[in-house]
Amino acid sequence: MNDFLCPKCKQHLRVGEHIIFKVKGAGKQSALLLLSPHIGNYTSIKHPSFEFKQGDTLEFFCPLCGASLKSDIHPNLALVLMKDETGKGFAVYFSQVAGEHSTYETDGDSVHIEGEDAGRYTYFKIGEKFKKYF
Ligand SMILES: [Zn+2]
Incomplete structure (x- = not known):
């Protein structure tokens, strides 16, 4: 089982089969949003009172310390850390834009890309930024 960390x-942001985030929508309404820990699965779970439209840019926050998860690579991309069963660390970047499917998983050397919209953010260089997280 992969663990996900702020x-x-x-x-730990993963509980069972969900990664739990605090998000803010365009109207600055806050809510909890649950995403799948399986990279490439873009299903999300939220309370029906929290509404957003496809294309809205959400802001993702750690529900534990409240830190913004916005990456320093691109303002549309959020960052979480992932550890696999062997304890190996990865940085996982994903789009904060609702309906935009782009995820980048990197161990600092190579980047694994998921999602049909991933071509939008492929220009970044990860190596140096990655090293400070582990
Ligand atoms: Zn945190």
Whole structure:
């Protein structure tokens, strides 16, 4: 089972088959949003009172320490850390734009790309940024 960690407080964001985030929508309404821990699965779970439209840019936050998860690679991309069963660390970047399917998983050397919209953010260089997280 892969664990997902906040890059700031390093606490666990995965509970069971969900990664739990605090998000803010365009109207600054806050809510909890559950995403799948399986990269490439873009299903999400939220309370029906929290509404957003496809194309809205959401802001993702750690529900534990409250830190913004916005990456320093691109303002549309959020960052979480992932550890696999062997304890190997990865940085996982994903789009904060609702309905935009782009995810980048990197171990600092190579980048694994998922999602049909991933071509939008492929220009970044990860190596140096990655090293500070582990
Ligand atoms: Zn945190």
